[in-house]
Amino acid sequence: MKYTEGSEIRDTKAPAGPIEERWEKRKFSAKLVNPANKRKLNVIVVGTGLAGGSAAATLGELGYNVKSFCYQDTPRRAHSIAAQGGINAAKNYRGDGDSIYRLFYDTVKGGDFRARESNVYRLAQVSVNIIDQAVAQGVPFAREYGGLLDTRSFGGAQVSRTFYARGQTGQQLLLGAYQALERQIAAGTVEMHTRHEMLDLIVSDGRARGVIVRDMVTGEIERHLADAVVLATGGYGNVFFLSTNAKGCNTTAIWRAHERGAYFANPCYTQIHPTCIPVSGEYQSKLTLMSESLRNDGRVWVPLRKDDDRAPGDIPEEERDYYLERIYPAFGNLVPRDIASRAAKNVCDEGRGVGSGGLGVYLDFRDAIGRLGRDAVEKKYGNLFEMYERITGENPYDVPMRIYPAVHYTMGGLWVDYDLQSTIPGLFVIGEANFSDHGANRLGASALMQGLADGYFVLPTTIGDYLANGPYGEVDEEAVAEAEIKVRTRIDRLMSVNGTRTPDSFHRELGKLMWDYCGMERTEESLRKALERIPELREEFWKNVKVSGTAEELNQVLEKAGRVADFFDLAELMCLDALVRTESCGGHFRAESQDPDGEALRDDEHFAHVSAWERTPSGETVLHKEPLEYEYVKMTQRSYK
Ligand SMILES: Cc1cc2nc3c(=O)[nH]c(=O)nc-3n(C[C@H](O)[C@H](O)[C@H](O)COP(=O)(O)OP(=O)(O)OC[C@H]3O[C@@H](n4cnc5c(N)ncnc54)[C@H](O)[C@@H]3O)c2cc1C
Numbered sequence: 001m002k003y004t005e006g007s008e009i010r011d012t013k014a015p016a017g018p019i020e021e022r023w024e025k026r027k028f029s030a031k032l033v034n035p036a037n038k039r040k041l042n043v044i045v046v047g048t049g050l051a052g053g054s055a056a057a058t059l060g061e062l063g064y065n066v067k068s069f070c071y072q073d074t075p076r077r078a079h080s081i082a083a084q085g086g087i088n089a090a091k092n093y094r095g096d097g098d099s100i101y102r103l104f105y106d107t108v109k110g111g112d113f114r115a116r117e118s119n120v121y122r123l124a125q126v127s128v129n130i131i132d133q134a135v136a137q138g139v140p141f142a143r144e145y146g147g148l149l150d151t152r153s154f155g156g157a158q159v160s161r162t163f164y165a166r167g168q169t170g171q172q173l174l175l176g177a178y179q180a181l182e183r184q185i186a187a188g189t190v191e192m193h194t195r196h197e198m199l200d201l202i203v204s205d206g207r208a209r210g211v212i213v214r215d216m217v218t219g220e221i222e223r224h225l226a227d228a229v230v231l232a233t234g235g236y237g238n239v240f241f242l243s244t245n246a247k248g249c250n251t252t253a254i255w256r257a258h259e260r261g262a263y264f265a266n267p268c269y270t271q272i273h274p275t276c277i278p279v280s281g282e283y284q285s286k287l288t289l290m291s292e293s294l295r296n297d298g299r300v301w302v303p304l305r306k307d308d309d310r311a312p313g314d315i316p317e318e319e320r321d322y323y324l325e326r327i328y329p330a331f332g333n334l335v336p337r338d339i340a341s342r343a344a345k346n347v348c349d350e351g352r353g354v355g356s357g358g359l360g361v362y363l364d365f366r367d368a369i370g371r372l373g374r375d376a377v378e379k380k381y382g383n384l385f386e387m388y389e390r391i392t393g394e395n396p397y398d399v400p401m402r403i404y405p406a407v408h409y410t411m412g413g414l415w416v417d418y419d420l421q422s423t424i425p426g427l428f429v430i431g432e433a434n435f436s437d438h439g440a441n442r443l444g445a446s447a448l449m450q451g452l453a454d455g456y457f458v459l460p461t462t463i464g465d466y467l468a469n470g471p472y473g474e475v476d477e478e479a480v481a482e483a484e485i486k487v488r489t490r491i492d493r494l495m496s497v498n499g500t501r502t503p504d505s506f507h508r509e510l511g512k513l514m515w516d517y518c519g520m521e522r523t524e525e526s527l528r529k530a531l532e533r534i535p536e537l538r539e540e541f542w543k544n545v546k547v548s549g550t551a552e553e554l555n556q557v558l559e560k561a562g563r564v565a566d567f568f569d570l571a572e573l574m575c576l577d578a579l580v581r582t583e584s585c586g587g588h589f590r591a592e593s594q595d596p597d598g599e600a601l602r603d604d605e606h607f608a609h610v611s612a613w614e615r616t617p618s619g620e621t622v623l624h625k626e627p628l629e630y631e632y633v634k635m636t637q638r639s640y641k
Helices: 020-030 051-060 098-108 117-137 169-187 252-259 294-295 323-327 335-351 365-371 374-394 448-468 477-497 503-518 525-545 555-581
Strands: 041-047 065-069 192-195 195-204 207-213 221-225 228-230 271-277 299-301 361-364 400-408 427-429 611-616 621-627
Touching: 020 117, 020 361, 020 503, 041 051, 041 207, 051 065, 051 192, 051 252, 051 448, 065 400, 098 117, 117 169, 117 448, 117 503, 169 192, 169 448, 192 525, 195 477, 195 621, 207 228, 207 477, 221 427, 221 477, 228 252, 228 448, 252 555, 252 611, 271 294, 271 335, 294 374, 299 323, 299 335, 323 335, 335 361, 335 400, 365 374, 365 525, 374 400, 400 477, 427 448, 477 555, 555 621
Parallel strands: 041 065, 041 228, 065 192, 228 427
Antiparallel strands: 195 207, 207 221, 271 400, 299 361, 361 400, 611 621
């Protein structure tokens, strides 16, 4: 895949001055829209997860006319509902030394110095408001005996700042956002369109002005116009086929926007989560996360010697290797995810992995149960233990869990400036769909924080600045017609191939290829292989895919085929991005770039930048670099020892 280098991105719109004043400054300088004018302005929000749900509810409350879209049958089923462990906030309820500055510092360091300081500081500032907002909505966070909200620890932090609702934090937060959204639907400010899939972005006079969607029940193609469009469409980890994401998660919305000119930033930054239930067979279609919160009390270990096939209970203490505690004594089992994942891979590569195929390590609660009692452990993690037992048939109160890393989150996404606006004016991107805030590795419990910060607090302010110059007038009919024809033509093309292979079988093959060549470890050789193989597979897809049924009805095979087609193009860009970035950083581990201890070795001289990829109207690929400057946190080699 060829590319050229384009101009540098110098202005991200973050105000200058002391970092703690920047967000205040931006809020004050953002133009306001008076209430009467808000009623004349239309905003489309695609996505109803924590980011989109909170944004649509807040924009509705502010008085804009909002149209909200999701592909599920209810906003409540967005993937955010799956989030288990918790949400970070710098409340310092524990008095253990936390502060906005510390959350900012931990996030920049955790992201391996590949995130923007201004954005991350704002995230840490806003984090405290999120908890207040959620509590006011009635989100049932866990509480301590005295009534204060309880917290627990997550990876990459030495303080306890993660607020949680048992192992169902995402669900409870989403119910809060959903209630706020429903209130606006009832008030008439938000028009809800469930089971509608956005298939293209309408760009008129250089501005995002609407979307083309397919009614997934009738197959009808519809056009919806607005003064601004917000994408809150989540992450694309399912490019790997097997991941912890909900099966429906895909890249279509952001990829089609990319094809319309929105830059795609850092596509190769993928998070591999260390604590997932290991793959059990060839025909598995989904992986299950065991929340990182379990590492608060669970101890990770493998047998000291290779090929030790004794049952875990028969392996005496002195023949166990608690390798995270041994290698990283300062953070122990709570090292960040990228570090814990690689360490698990290393011990398995040494032949010390457990379970069938040797791709697993133990997460053991024996000591916690001994120390706290079974009841206390059950109170904290009961639903997770039950889930584990149902899937594996093993009781984790009696035998250690077996876990292995799996694809979990994508730090890459559409490029946005400080206002969360993409390179297409009027197109805003929030939540996991954008690239901001997490750098090359996201810390646990920070995705919910970012999604809700974007949706409840940041976007509603910054989009006002854009809308203050609206309404933006008539939308060019030709632009709308062109987008609609493009969508119809693509559907016709998919329906007419009439080959022999299902979209799923192509997806599985693509996913395996991505895992093998662009997964936990990448090399120049593996990435070149992937870049050779992906176009061949894509060609076969367009010649041999079989989409059964018709386009004028509920057709999940057609939905899948469209998404897999976009995954091919995205996969290619991910591999190119990974190939060009010859350093290792966070979740992007290039085997050629490691220090003597096998840790990721950054190359700040050449790669302290965001890689923002443009696709030109003629289909060329151009790389723009946004330099990253660190005024507050000194760039160092990360150490958790
Ligand atoms: C198992 C699991 C556990 C997790 N636990 C935690 C945790 O404890 N703490 C934490 O901070 N993070 C956690 N995460 C990460 C976190 O859940 C996600 O990053 C976050 O929920 C994403 O929210 P979102 O609003 O950006 O997108 P999503 O919740 O993914 O919502 C996407 C929305 O976009 C819609 N959509 C997408 N494409 C289209 C389209 N083309 N047309 C129409 N609608 C579309 C969908 O219908 C959906 O409504 C976890 C992730 C997983 C997989």
